[in-house]
Amino acid sequence: NAGVMQNPRHLVRRRGQEARLRCSPMKGHSHVYWYRQLPEEGLKFMVYLQKENIIDESGMPKERFSAEFPKEGPSILRIQQVVRGDSAAYFCASSLLDTNGNTIYFGEGSWLTVV
Amino acid sequence: DQQVKQNSPSLSVQEGRISILNCDYTNSMFDYFLWYKKYPAEGPTFLISISSIKDKNEDGRFTVFLNKSAKHLSLHIVPSQPGDSAVYFCAAKSGNYGGSQGNLIFGKGTKLSVKP
Numbered sequence A: 001n002a003g004v005m006q007n008p009r010h011l012v013r014r015r016g017q018e019a020r021l022r023c024s025p026m027k028g029h030s031h032v033y034w035y036r037q038l039p040e041e042g043l044k045f046m047v048y049l050q051k052e053n054i055i056d057e058s059g060m061p062k063e064r065f066s067a068e069f070p071k072e073g074p075s076i077l078r079i080q081q082v083v084r085g086d087s088a089a090y091f092c093a094s095s096l097l098d099t100n101g102n103t104i105y106f107g108e109g110s111w112l113t114v115v
Numbered sequence B: 001d002q003q004v005k006q007n008s009p010s011l012s013v014q015e016g017r018i019s020i021l022n023c024d025y026t027n028s029m030f031d032y033f034l035w036y037k038k039y040p041a042e043g044p045t046f047l048i049s050i051s052s053i054k055d056k057n058e059d060g061r062f063t064v065f066l067n068k069s070a071k072h073l074s075l076h077i078v079p080s081q082p083g084d085s086a087v088y089f090c091a092a093k094s095g096n097y098g099g100s101q102g103n104l105i106f107g108k109g110t111k112l113s114v115k116p
Helices: none
Strands: A005-007 A010-013 A019-024 A031-037 A043-050 A053-056 A065-068 A075-079 A088-095 A110-114 B010-014 B019-025 B032-038 B045-051 B056-059 B062-067 B072-077 B086-093 B110-115
Touching: A005 A088, A010 A019, A019 A088, A019 A110, A031 A075, A043 A065, A043 A075, A075 A088, B010 B019, B019 B032, B019 B086, B019 B110, B032 B062, B045 B056, B045 B062, B045 B072, B072 B086
Parallel strands: A010 A110, B010 B110
Antiparallel strands: A005 A019, A019 A075, A031 A043, A031 A088, A043 A053, A065 A075, A088 A110, B019 B072, B032 B045, B032 B086, B056 B062, B062 B072, B086 B110
16 A cells, blocks of 8 residues: 555544545555544445546445545545545545556545544 | 345354355446455555456455356465464455546455454
8 A cells, every 4th residue: 555645534523513634645556535434344435536527436425525636636435514424544545547447545544533 | 225245243263274255236237346454443455456348356265256246255265374364354346447436345354263
């Protein structure tokens, strides 16, 4: 998972606040994915983005969650009006579709705690 | 409904012996399978993968076996080392390209402990 950079690593928010998680993909990768891991669970796919496009958001909750991957800068996962159930580890991953499209590489995660 | 199942939450093995981690899946459309290793407070690290057109893939101490008829795959680690102690996740997907390329379906993981 070297190369995919996530920040912050740990974030504490009160209920009702907003959380913003950032992800810079590996150098040369233009495909970004966000996953969420709840305690004692496996990772659950949330969203797949390419530069300026959302390709697959089938795993995103319908409300309060949004993601973007602008032309310049990192990908952002934004959670508005956080609730306790949003407490989880959020992992970003990236891939280089053309030559190694079957493998995605994960960052070290951002741990969100809602108090 | 869980499409990828890892029925053993934990496994303990003696150093030097073989570790066998199992994974079952229900979706016959899955055509690519991956194993990831995860240490606490870190992201998953890719280990090895296998396409559905193969039944075995080997990389050093790691070998993945795929039995399509049984919808079962396993990861063999031999010889096991204490540094292999981690949580191992099985993941699957269908389709190499398009909107679901990164939509991996993960199992809940198996915690492997390798004792010296």
